[in-house]
Amino acid sequence: xxxxxxxxxxxxxxxxxxxxxxxxxxxxxxxxxxxxxxxxxxxxxxxxxxxxxxxxxxxxxxxxxxxxxxxxxxxxxxxxxxxxxxxxxxxxxxxxxxxxxxxxxxxxxxxxxx
Amino acid sequence: xxxxxxxxxxxxxxxxxxxxxxxxxxxxxxxxxxxxxxxxxxxxxxxxxxxxxxxxxxxxxxxxxxxxxxxxxxxxxxxxxxxxxxxxxxxxxxxxxxxxxxxxxxxxxxxx
Numbered sequence: 001x002x003x004x005x006x007x008x009x010x011x012x013x014x015x016x017x018x019x020x021x022x023x024x025x026x027x028x029x030x031x032x033x034x035x036x037x038x039x040x041x042x043x044x045x046x047x048x049x050x051x052x053x054x055x056x057x058x059x060x061x062x063x064x065x066x067x068x069x070x071x072x073x074x075x076x077x078x079x080x081x082x083x084x085x086x087x088x089x090x091x092x093x094x095x096x097x098x099x100x101x102x103x104x105x106x107x108x109x110x111x112x113x114x
Numbered sequence: 115x116x117x118x119x120x121x122x123x124x125x126x127x128x129x130x131x132x133x134x135x136x137x138x139x140x141x142x143x144x145x146x147x148x149x150x151x152x153x154x155x156x157x158x159x160x161x162x163x164x165x166x167x168x169x170x171x172x173x174x175x176x177x178x179x180x181x182x183x184x185x186x187x188x189x190x191x192x193x194x195x196x197x198x199x200x201x202x203x204x205x206x207x208x209x210x211x212x213x214x215x216x217x218x219x220x221x222x223x224x225x226x
Contacts, residue, residue, distance in 0.1 A: 035215070044206065044217055044220050045155075045163065045206060045208070046217070047215040047216065047217070050215075059213055060214075061213075061215075062214070095162055095163070097163075100168070100210060101153060101155070101163075101165055101168075101210070102165050102168070103165075104162040104163055104164065105162065106162055
C-alpha cells in the first residue's frame with residue numbers, strides 16, 4: 001500500500017536550519033507532485049509548496065519563498081524539505097503529501113527553541 | 115490567494131445523526147480544464163489529515179457512502195449521515211484549482 005514515511009521530530013535553535021525527509025513507497029514516486037503542508041499548533045493547514053520528482057520542478061507559496069527549499073532523491077523515492085533561518089513562528093508539524101493530497105505522511109514536529 | 119471559509123467552526127452531533135458543513139471560496143474553483151478541484155479532509159485527533167472527497171463529489175478509495183460532497187463554483191457542502199464515533203475530528207476543505215493551494219479554517223465535529 002502507499003506510504004509516506006517522514007523523519008523524526010527535531011529541536012533546533014533559532015537562526016539554524018532543519019532538513020526533513022519523506023520516503024514514498026507503494027506508488028511510482030516520479031509520477032506525482034509531492035506537497036509540503038505546515039500545521040501550527042491547533043491551527044489549520046498551510047500549503048508551503050510542491051515538487052515534481054521526475055523533473056525537480058517546484059511551485060511555492062510566496063510566503064515560504066526563501067524559507068523552504070524542496071529537493072528529491074529519485075533513487076530512494078525520497079523528498080526533502082529544508083527550512084532556513086528558523087524562528088519560533090516555524091515551530092509546527094510539517095506534513096508531506098502525495099498524489100494530489102490523497103496520501104499523507106505522519107508529520108514531522110519541528111520545535112524552535114534556544 | 116483563494117480564501118476558503120468554512121462554517122460552522124464547530125458542530126455537535128448525536129451518534130446516528132446527520133450534519134452538513136459549508137465551504138465557500140473567494141473565487142470560482144472551476145479550472146480552465148473544466149474540473150473543479152475542491153476536496154474534503156478529516157483530521158482525527160493526533161493523526162494526519164485523510165482525503166475523503168475530491169473534485170467536489172468523488173469519494174476517495176475506502177470512504178463510506180455516508181460521506182457525500184456537493185456544490186459548484188464557490189459554494190460547497192459536505193454531508194455526513196448516520197454519524198459514527200470514528201467520524202469525530204476536524205474537517206477541512208481545500209482547493210487545488212489555483213496557486214497557492216489553500217485550505218479552510220476547519221470544522222470540529224464533536225459528540226453532543
